[in-house]
Amino acid sequence: MSITAKIRANQPPARADVVPLRHWGRGVFAVVVAITVVVIVNSLATNPNIEWSIVGDYLFDHNILRGLRKTLEMTVLGTIFATALAVVIAVMRLSPSKIISGTAAAYAFFFRGIPLIVLLILIGNLGLFFKNFTVAIPFTDITFWSRPVRDVMTPFRASVLGLSLAGSGYMSEIVRGGLLAVGRGQHEAAKAIGLTSGRTLRYIVLPQALRVIVPPLGNELIAMLKASAIVSVIAGGDLLTVALGISGRNFRTIEMLIVATIWYLLVIVVLSIGQYFVERKVAER
């Protein structure tokens, strides 16, 4: 065979079908997963100790729905307050003043360090060690406003406060990372056109930092939703509190936990879809 003939033999014909590489491992994995899922679902569905009809009965129970609403309210309020606090703390941490940045660092350290359950129990039981909330000038008799702690710190408010404080510690780190991602040149260009530092933050730095801040914020929102279940320790009135309350009466703990789980997962699915679209929007440009 001549050399040219050899080359020609190795060359594909003008129209050749392409056979993609087969990934056998993926197929095996899929079968294993499918079998596992079938086994689990079957064992749950046919388990004599789980009454599925009860799950169905309570899924749309109005107490459960009220608890769900409380959970959503707490999550949304907690995220809003936590984010606002986080921006303030992050900006303070970048201050050239050691006192201001040190205060912010101490705040972040404390609220990131303290377990949420401890924080919630402390806030929920503030009434045990303080009688009144008072707005006054310290060490004088001048008082502007005073109310009993018990009236002000309802379980719901205590829950929102606890979630906000705990969340703000974590989020301030995220926001700080976002602020630091905006380069020195941007600050200088803003200064050079005569913007004050406040306006520079608002019009130049924060909008750019948002690209870095928003994606992890979506995860924080989901984390906050799950963390909100912990407020059941101070009877925060949330989904889990209600579900456990009902189980205390009908002794159907597993069923009530399944009801709660279904709702948590549903909300997370919705949040994840929202997160996907927000991230795509932020990534534009």
Added chain:
Amino acid sequence: MTKEPMTDDAMTDPSTADPSTTDSAATPMVTLRGVCKHFGHHQVLYDVDLTVPRGETLCIIGPSGSGKSTMLRCINHLEDISAGQVCVDGNLIGYRLRSDGRLHELHHRRAAEQRLGIGMVFQHFNLFPHMTALENVTLGPIKAKGVAKSEIEPYARQLLERVGLGDKVTAYPSQLSGGQQQRVAIARAMAMRPPLILFDEPTSALDPELVGEVLDVMKDLARTGGITLIVVTHEMGFAREVADRVIFMDAGRIVEEGTPAEVLGDPQHARTRSFLSAVLH
């Protein structure tokens, strides 16, 4: 009336702020007196004296690290100075002389106000990436000066037209070439209608074929007159063509100054000569 740095009382005197008085017309645009600058223990500027008359185009040349950028940044108080004083338009920049005879640092809001009259163009453009060309140009007038959007937008479009970007009004910086970005940055500085614009190596970050379009815009500015331009540059051709005066800096000092023909054509100092021969060959 004396044109020494003014005290509190003089600053509030409206007659001194009025640019139409003959007195004010005679005031140099920029005056540096005995300016020193340290970064920690490292001294970068040594007793720099400089006077820039109104409407002048001044080019600053010198080797890397000689303090050109630092001096420029002291003029609009992006850097604070360690000693001496900087005046722009007769006003002390960044400080004020109180009746106790000492210089007190200005509140950052007042310093920001002073920068309204001093434009700056950076080596790396520093456009705001989240805004269109038009938004970049109008942001300063709207948010720093409080001009109405409807009032500034036609002028901003006109400026973009003037720098040859009439068709890029809605483009984002990432959609523009380096030369186009730098031209937007020049329009952004001009939108504030400053009597003074500082340029820090505006063409050093550009591909060679894009340098010309930016220099053309700057030549146009210099020839139209009215605005004082201080340009740190390595473009000797530009300096020769449009500069009224050239200064050569080395190791934190102004070593030589004169017309382009004097400094570039017949340098007196050995350091100027060795720098020029290194740059031109």
